Structures are given as C-alpha cells and as structure tokens.
Amino acid sequence: MFRTLDHLDARGKRVVLRADLNVPAKDGKVTDTTRIDRSAATIRELAEKGAKVIILTHFGRPKGREDKYSQKLLVEPLAKAVGRPVAWADDVIGPDAVEAVQALRDGDVLLMENVRFHPEEEKNDPVFARALADLGEAYVNDAFSTAHRAHASTEAIARLIPAYAGRLMQAELEALGKALEHPQKPVAAVVGGAKVSTKLDLLGNLVAKVDYLIIGGGMANTFLYAQGGHVGKSLCEKDLADTARAIIAKAEAANCKIVLPSDVVVAGEFAENASHQVVALNAVPDDKMILDAGPASAKEIAALLATCKTLVWNGPLGAFEIAPFDAATNAVAQAAARLTKAGSLLTVAGGGDTVAALAKAGVEEEFSYISTAGGAFLEWLEGKTLPGVAALEVKTGCGCSCGH
Numbered sequence: 001m002f003r004t005l006d007h008l009d010a011r012g013k014r015v016v017l018r019a020d021l022n023v024p025a026k027d028g029k030v031t032d033t034t035r036i037d038r039s040a041a042t043i044r045e046l047a048e049k050g051a052k053v054i055i056l057t058h059f060g061r062p063k064g065r066e067d068k069y070s071q072k073l074l075v076e077p078l079a080k081a082v083g084r085p086v087a088w089a090d091d092v093i094g095p096d097a098v099e100a101v102q103a104l105r106d107g108d109v110l111l112m113e114n115v116r117f118h119p120e121e122e123k124n125d126p127v128f129a130r131a132l133a134d135l136g137e138a139y140v141n142d143a144f145s146t147a148h149r150a151h152a153s154t155e156a157i158a159r160l161i162p163a164y165a166g167r168l169m170q171a172e173l174e175a176l177g178k179a180l181e182h183p184q185k186p187v188a189a190v191v192g193g194a195k196v197s198t199k200l201d202l203l204g205n206l207v208a209k210v211d212y213l214i215i216g217g218g219m220a221n222t223f224l225y226a227q228g229g230h231v232g233k234s235l236c237e238k239d240l241a242d243t244a245r246a247i248i249a250k251a252e253a254a255n256c257k258i259v260l261p262s263d264v265v266v267a268g269e270f271a272e273n274a275s276h277q278v279v280a281l282n283a284v285p286d287d288k289m290i291l292d293a294g295p296a297s298a299k300e301i302a303a304l305l306a307t308c309k310t311l312v313w314n315g316p317l318g319a320f321e322i323a324p325f326d327a328a329t330n331a332v333a334q335a336a337a338r339l340t341k342a343g344s345l346l347t348v349a350g351g352g353d354t355v356a357a358l359a360k361a362g363v364e365e366e367f368s369y370i371s372t373a374g375g376a377f378l379e380w381l382e383g384k385t386l387p388g389v390a391a392l393e394v395k396t397g398c399g400c401s402c403g404h
C-alpha cells in the first residue's frame with residue numbers, strides 16, 4: 001500500500017519530487033525528451049495544485065561535481081514540457097539551494113543541479129538525506145527506474161518526511177501489481193533473450209509465480225540441450241545444463257508448465273537475411289545455429305496466450321534485430337496485442353531489449369503496460385525488494401485521510 005498524489009494536500013507546500021530526467025544528450029542539447037515528457041504530468045499536477053515543486057534528479061554517473069554532467073541543459077525542455085517557467089538552483093544543499101527554495105511561490109517549479117554531484121547520494125547518507133528532506137514538507141517519488149538503488153534521494157529521504165508515489169510511479173506499481181502480485185490467472189511469462197546466465201534469478205522467481213513459462217531466444221537452446229536436444233552451433237551455455245534441469249524440476253514442483261519451441265529457424269551465420277530454414281527440434285544440423293522460434297511454435301504460443309488472462313514478457317524470442325529472425329517475436333507480440341485489445345489478456349512487458357523488440361513489432365502502444373525502467377523492472381521480475389518502493393510503503397494506518 002502506498003500513498004499517491006490523491007492523498008497529498010499540496011497547496012502551499014514545498015514538495016521535493018524525485019524524477020528521472022536522465023535523458024540522452026549530445027553537445028549540450030537533449031536528444032530525446034521522452035523521460036522529460038513522461039515526467040511532466042506529475043510536475044504539472046503538483047504545480048496546478050499550488051505546490052512549490054522542487055525537482056531532484058540525476059544525470060549520468062559523475063564523479064563529484066563535473067560540468068559535463070550539469071543538468072542546466074534540462075531547464076528549457078522541462079519548461080516546455082510542463083508549460084511554465086522552471087527556476088534553477090546550482091546545488092541541492094547549502095545556501096544556493098535554500099535561497100532558491102525560499103524564492104518559490106505557490107505553483108512554481110524549481111530544478112536543482114545533479115543530485116549525484118554529492119557522493120553521499122549513492123551512499124544513502126543519512127545526513128545528506130536529512131538536508132534534502134529539509135528542503136520540503138512532503139516527498140514524491142516518480143522515478144521507478146531508480147527504485148532498485150537505495151540512494152539518499154530515493155530511499156532515506158522517504159523515511160524522513162511524508163512520502164507519496166507520483167503518477168508515473170503509481171502507474172508502474174499498479175501495472176506490476178496486476179501482473180505478478182495479484183494477477184488474474186492463468187498467468188504466462190515469455191522469457192527470451194540471449195543467455196540463461198543473466199536470467200537465473202528471474203527464472204527462479206517466475207516458475208514459482210506463473211502457470212506457463214514460455215522460454216525462447218538463445219536461452220531456450222540451453223534448455224533444449226539440457227533435455228538431450230541437439231543444438232548444432234547455436235548459442236548455448238552447456239555448463240548451465242544442470243541449472244536448467246534444476247529450473248525445470250522447480251517448475252514441475254510448482255505446477256508451472258515450461259514451454260519450449262517445437263520448431264526453430266536455423267541459419268549458418270548470425271547475419272541479416274542469412275539463408276535460413278525451418279526445422280523440427282530434432283533436426284538441427286551440426287553446422288547451423290538456431291536464431292528464432294519457428295512458425296509452428298509462434299502459433300502454439302499465441303494459442304496458449306488465448307487461454308491466459310495475464311502475460312509478463314521479458315526478452316525477444318529470437319535474434320529480433322536481424323530479419324527474418326524477428327518473425328516469432330513479432331507474431332507472438334502481435335497476437336498478445338490483439339488479445340489485449342479484445343480485453344482478454346493483460347500484457348505487461350519490459351527490461352533490456354524488450355522495449356525495442358516490441359516497438360519493432362509495432363505493439364508499443366497496444367500492450368497494457370510497457371516498462372522503460374530497465375534494471376528496476378528486471379529486479380522486480382527477479383522478486384527482489386526495490387528499496388525506493390519499499391520506502392514508500394505504508395504499513396499500518398498511513399496517517400492521512402485515505403482510510404488505509
């Protein structure tokens with residue numbers, strides 16, 4: 001349970017907002033404003049409600065104060081996105097910060113310099129967090145993508161002044177809650193991507209939570225090999241065969257059905273438009289590599305999803321960057337999108353290359369929720385507690401009028 005902006009009486013309050021405005025930039029200019037545009041809703045809402053909005057965010061990975069990581073370049077695009085002027089403070093603590101905050105009137109927006117210019121930020125330092133908390137009377141966290149890090153502006157501060165989830169954080173937590181914490185069953189997970197080794201925790205968590213675990217991509221090869229299959233010169237982590245068998249056993253014990261491709265697309269090389277053929281699983285030639293799930297597998301997965309109510313997706317089913325090895329990812333993504341549109345499937349996806357793969361499949365706008373949070377989304381899929389989210393949680397009686 002967490003408090004949202006609906007529980008915050010923002011009028012006249014100094015509100016410290018942790019946003020994620022870590023956008024790409026080149027030659028002092030922002031090259032993609034997506035994160036700024038997405039953050040604008042919470043900033044605008046707070047300002048319209050009469051808060052004095054004090055924004056903390058980070059930019060890059062500076063080592064102390066480094067001019068090339070100054071956030072001043074964000075002022076203009078941010079002002080454009082929120083439709084009002086944005087004031088600037090040269091530091092997050094100290095006299096400049098205090099003066100800039102004191103100058104704010106109700107409805108004003110202030111962007112502060114890179115919070116990571118202080119090494120205490122990433123150390124979750126309590127004295128630094130106290131100084132950040134003293135800037136405001138309430139704290140709003142809208143940066144889910146940094147919630148897997150316990151930093152002063154994401155974790156310690158939330159324990160010092162009343163803390164709320166911003167609209168982006170709220171949307172993310174609600175989507176994730178519906179997908180795995182209290183999902184409508186049956187639940188399926190599609191897990192693809194290159195290697196098993198990077199997804200062991202994720203697989204271990206999912207087998208205990210979902211009804212069907214659909215494995216694709218290079219990592220499916222390791223599972224096929226572990227079951228005695230022949231994978232030719234495919235990407236395959238043979239040393240993880242025992243681990244794959246342990247995951248299969250854990251799935252069986254948890255009543256989770258593991259679904260592997262029944263046919264595959266093979267080619268002699270990892271290259272765009274490489275000459276390829278569809279073969280049955282037991283017919284992968286020695287000199288060929290598996291680069292995608294086959295058309296029959298894609299159909300089977302789509303049919304299975306039609307029987308499910310919830311889908312969590314991480315990782316492509318094949319080498320989606322190089323046609324035609326994006327075919328299974330595209331076909332299954334489009335089937336999931338159709339089921340979402342028809343209202344029979346809730347679809348939540350994210351992590352790593354998933355956003356790019358689903359965008360390429362043209363379903364970016366059609367899934368119920370696609371998380372751009374990367375590392376935080378993956379850690380959530382692994383079942384880990386995210387410190388920035390845990391700090392927002394209200395255990396018993398949140399002290400506001402919401403009745404929790």
Ligand code: AMP
Nearest residue numbers: 193194217218290291315318319320352
């Ligand atoms: P990940 O970052 O773990 O989600 O992995 C994504 C990468 O897995 C993409 O670059 C894909 O090209 C790659 N991939 C997916 N299937 C295969 C495959 N069968 N063989 C080699 N690479 C693959």
